[in-house]
Amino acid sequence: MDTHAVTSLATADWAVMATYFAFVLGIGVVLRRAVTSSDEFLLSGRSMPAWVSALAFLSANLGAQEVIGMGASGAKYGIATSHFYWIGAVPAMLFVGLFMMPFYYGSKARSVPEYLRLRFDEKTRGLNAVSFAVMTVFSSGISMYAMGKLFNLLLGWNLDVAMLASAAIVLAYTLLGGLTSAIYNEVLQFFLIVFGFAPLVWLGMRDVGGWSGLVAKLQSVATTQGYASDAWVRSWHHMGAAKDNPIGVEWFGLVAGLGFVLSFGYWCTDFLVVQRAMAAESMTAARRTPILAAFPKMLFPFLVIVPGMLAMALTASGGSVIPAKMDASGAPMVDALGRAVLDFDLATPALLVKYFPSGMLGLGLTALLASFMSGMAGNVTAFNTVVTYDLYQGYVNKNASDKHYLTVARITTVVGILVSIAAAYVAAAFNNIMDVLQLVFAFVNAPLFATFALGMFWKRSTGHGAFWGLVAGTTGAAIHHGLSLPAGAVVGVKGGYLGATLHYPSELAQTFWTAIIAWSTCFVVTMAISFFTTPRPESELTGLVMGLTPKPNDEDVSWWQRPVTLAVVVVVCLIGLNEVFW
Amino acid sequence: MSGAAKFDVRAPLGALFVLLGGIIAVAGVMTRNAMPTGLPIALVWGSVMMVFGAVVSAMAWRARK
Structure with a gap:
C-alpha cells in the first residue's frame, strides 16, 4: 500500500503536526486540575464565554464528513452545495438560539434526553438517550475509519496505526480535561481549519483567474453532463425542477426536507451541538452561542465548497487534479461511456497537495486531522454525558455521590472510545452494515x-x-x-x-x-x-x-450584542448571499 | 470564567499560532525557489499566522491584568 501514497511530508510538515498535538495534549494536562466534579467533567461547569462555546458549537459539527464531503459535493454539484449551509444550517441555528435555548438552558437539564424527561416522561427520555448513545459512537467510528483511509491513501500511513493513534490522542485529552478540553481543542481546530484552507482558496482562485475564470471553466463540466452551462455556479436558478440541477432535487423538497426537517432536527435537537451551548456561562451566552456561530457558518461554503469547485474546474480544463476512483484491484474505474469515475472525496486533499509547499502542507493536513479528531471528541463527550446522566443515573444507580458519577463518566469515556474503534473496524470490514x-x-x-x-x-x-x-x-x-x-x-x-x-x-x-x-x-x-x-x-x-x-432578559449585554440583534444581522447577510449567487 | 482552575483559551491559541506561523515562515525562506506559483506563500502566510497569534496572545495577556 505504502508505495501508492499521493505525497510525503517534509520536516517542516512534521514539525507543524507535532507542535499542534503537543498543544492538544498540553491543554488536557493543564485542565486536569480543573476537573473536580461530574458537572465540571461533563458540562464544563457552565462557564464558557459565548465566543468560545460558539466556535465549539461550529467545530463539533465540522468533522471529517463536512470538510471532505463538502469539497466532494462542491466538485459534484457546484455552488448549489451552499444550500447545506444557507438553507440547511443557518436558519435552524438562529431558531435554536432565539427560541429553544431558553428551555434547554433555563430548565437546568444536563442533556437533551434529560429535557425530554422533564418535559414529557421517562420512556421518551429512554428512547432518545439510547438511540443517541448508539448513534454517537457509531458516527465516531465511521469518522475514524474515514480518517484512517484518507491518510493511508494520501501519505501511505498504516490504517491501524492512524486509527489507533488518533483514538489514543482523543482519549487522552477528553479523559484528562473532559468537555472543557474538548471545547478548547475545538476552538484551536476552528482557527486551524480557517488558516489551513483560506490560502488554498486564494491560490486556487489566482490559478483559475478569479470567480469569472472559475465560472468559465465550470461551463464544460455542466454541459457535458447535460445541464445548463451555469448549473455549477448558480444556487437557486436551476432548482425549479429536479432534472435541471446536478443535486437532483426540486426547491420544495430542498426547503422542506433539508431546510426544515433535517436541519432543524439536527441543529435544534442533537445533543452533540446543543451541549456546547449548554456549557455557556449564562442564559444570554447560551442563546448567543448558535447565533454567533452562524456568522462563520454562513461563510464556510467559501472555505470548504469552493476548493472542490476549483479542483473540478482544474480537472475539467486538463489539470487532472481529482484522481480517478480505483476498484478493488487497483485499476481506475470507468463509467458506461468509458469516462474515468472521479474520486470526489479526494478533491480537497488533492488541491492541498497540488498547491501547498512544505510547512503549509503540514498545516492543511493537520487541519484535516484536527477536524477528524474533534468530531470524534465531540461524539465521545456527548456520549459519556448521556450514558452517565441519562442511562446510568437514570436507570442503574440513582442516588450515588457525585464522585461516583465522575468515575462512571471517566469509565464511559474509555468505553466510548473503545466502542468507536470497534465500530471503525466494523465499517472497514462490512461497508453494508x-x-x-x-x-x-x-x-x-x-x-x-x-x-x-x-x-x-x-x-x-x-x-x-x-x-x-x-x-x-x-x-x-x-x-x-x-x-x-x-x-x-x-x-x-x-x-x-x-x-x-x-x-x-x-x-x-x-x-x-x-x-x-x-x-x-x-x-x-x-x-x-x-x-x-x-x-x-x-x-x-x-x-x-x-x-x-x-x-429571557438579555439586559446583561448591550443592545447590539443581544441575540435578536445578531440574528437580524445574520438574516440580512444570508439574504444577500443567496441573492449574489442566485 | 467561573471555573477556578480554568485558563483563558486565548493563551494556548496565540502561542500555537506564533509557533506554527514561525515554522511555516522559516520553511518558506528555506524553500523559497521551490514555489510553483511564483509567490512566497509560505513566508507570507507564516507571517500572517504569527501576527494573528501575537494579537490573540496580547488579548489574553490584557484580560489577565
Missing part, C-alpha cells in the same frame, strides 16, 4: 424536531403522544424509504424493499422526502394522541414550555 446503520439513524432522527417543537411550544402535548409520535415517525420514514427508489439504484439498502412504487430523481431527493414524511407523521400522531391523553398540570411545566416560562 454501516450503510444500513446510517439509514436507521436517519429514520430515528428525522421525526425528532416535531417532538421538540410540540414539547416546547404546545403545553397540551403529552408524554404518550411524544413517545408514540417518535415511534410512528421512525416507522413512517422506514415505510416511505421501503416504497421508494432513487434513479439508478437497485432494491436493497437504497430503498424499494417494500416494493418500489415511488421513484425519485436522486438519492438526496428520496432522503429529503423520507424526512418530510417522518416529521409529518410524528407531528400528526403526537398531536392526536396528546388530545386523548392527560396533559401534565401547568405548574409542572414552568421553564419547559413557552407561555409558562418567563421571557
Whole structure:
C-alpha cells in the first residue's frame, strides 16, 4: 500500500503536526486540575464565554464528513452545495438560539434526553438517550475509519496505526480535561481549519483567474453532463425542477426536507451541538452561542465548497487534479461511456497537495486531522454525558455521590472510545452494515424536531403522544424509504424493499422526502394522541414550555450584542448571499 | 470564567499560532525557489499566522491584568 501514497511530508510538515498535538495534549494536562466534579467533567461547569462555546458549537459539527464531503459535493454539484449551509444550517441555528435555548438552558437539564424527561416522561427520555448513545459512537467510528483511509491513501500511513493513534490522542485529552478540553481543542481546530484552507482558496482562485475564470471553466463540466452551462455556479436558478440541477432535487423538497426537517432536527435537537451551548456561562451566552456561530457558518461554503469547485474546474480544463476512483484491484474505474469515475472525496486533499509547499502542507493536513479528531471528541463527550446522566443515573444507580458519577463518566469515556474503534473496524470490514446503520439513524432522527417543537411550544402535548409520535415517525420514514427508489439504484439498502412504487430523481431527493414524511407523521400522531391523553398540570411545566416560562432578559449585554440583534444581522447577510449567487 | 482552575483559551491559541506561523515562515525562506506559483506563500502566510497569534496572545495577556 505504502508505495501508492499521493505525497510525503517534509520536516517542516512534521514539525507543524507535532507542535499542534503537543498543544492538544498540553491543554488536557493543564485542565486536569480543573476537573473536580461530574458537572465540571461533563458540562464544563457552565462557564464558557459565548465566543468560545460558539466556535465549539461550529467545530463539533465540522468533522471529517463536512470538510471532505463538502469539497466532494462542491466538485459534484457546484455552488448549489451552499444550500447545506444557507438553507440547511443557518436558519435552524438562529431558531435554536432565539427560541429553544431558553428551555434547554433555563430548565437546568444536563442533556437533551434529560429535557425530554422533564418535559414529557421517562420512556421518551429512554428512547432518545439510547438511540443517541448508539448513534454517537457509531458516527465516531465511521469518522475514524474515514480518517484512517484518507491518510493511508494520501501519505501511505498504516490504517491501524492512524486509527489507533488518533483514538489514543482523543482519549487522552477528553479523559484528562473532559468537555472543557474538548471545547478548547475545538476552538484551536476552528482557527486551524480557517488558516489551513483560506490560502488554498486564494491560490486556487489566482490559478483559475478569479470567480469569472472559475465560472468559465465550470461551463464544460455542466454541459457535458447535460445541464445548463451555469448549473455549477448558480444556487437557486436551476432548482425549479429536479432534472435541471446536478443535486437532483426540486426547491420544495430542498426547503422542506433539508431546510426544515433535517436541519432543524439536527441543529435544534442533537445533543452533540446543543451541549456546547449548554456549557455557556449564562442564559444570554447560551442563546448567543448558535447565533454567533452562524456568522462563520454562513461563510464556510467559501472555505470548504469552493476548493472542490476549483479542483473540478482544474480537472475539467486538463489539470487532472481529482484522481480517478480505483476498484478493488487497483485499476481506475470507468463509467458506461468509458469516462474515468472521479474520486470526489479526494478533491480537497488533492488541491492541498497540488498547491501547498512544505510547512503549509503540514498545516492543511493537520487541519484535516484536527477536524477528524474533534468530531470524534465531540461524539465521545456527548456520549459519556448521556450514558452517565441519562442511562446510568437514570436507570442503574440513582442516588450515588457525585464522585461516583465522575468515575462512571471517566469509565464511559474509555468505553466510548473503545466502542468507536470497534465500530471503525466494523465499517472497514462490512461497508453494508454501516450503510444500513446510517439509514436507521436517519429514520430515528428525522421525526425528532416535531417532538421538540410540540414539547416546547404546545403545553397540551403529552408524554404518550411524544413517545408514540417518535415511534410512528421512525416507522413512517422506514415505510416511505421501503416504497421508494432513487434513479439508478437497485432494491436493497437504497430503498424499494417494500416494493418500489415511488421513484425519485436522486438519492438526496428520496432522503429529503423520507424526512418530510417522518416529521409529518410524528407531528400528526403526537398531536392526536396528546388530545386523548392527560396533559401534565401547568405548574409542572414552568421553564419547559413557552407561555409558562418567563421571557429571557438579555439586559446583561448591550443592545447590539443581544441575540435578536445578531440574528437580524445574520438574516440580512444570508439574504444577500443567496441573492449574489442566485 | 467561573471555573477556578480554568485558563483563558486565548493563551494556548496565540502561542500555537506564533509557533506554527514561525515554522511555516522559516520553511518558506528555506524553500523559497521551490514555489510553483511564483509567490512566497509560505513566508507570507507564516507571517500572517504569527501576527494573528501575537494579537490573540496580547488579548489574553490584557484580560489577565
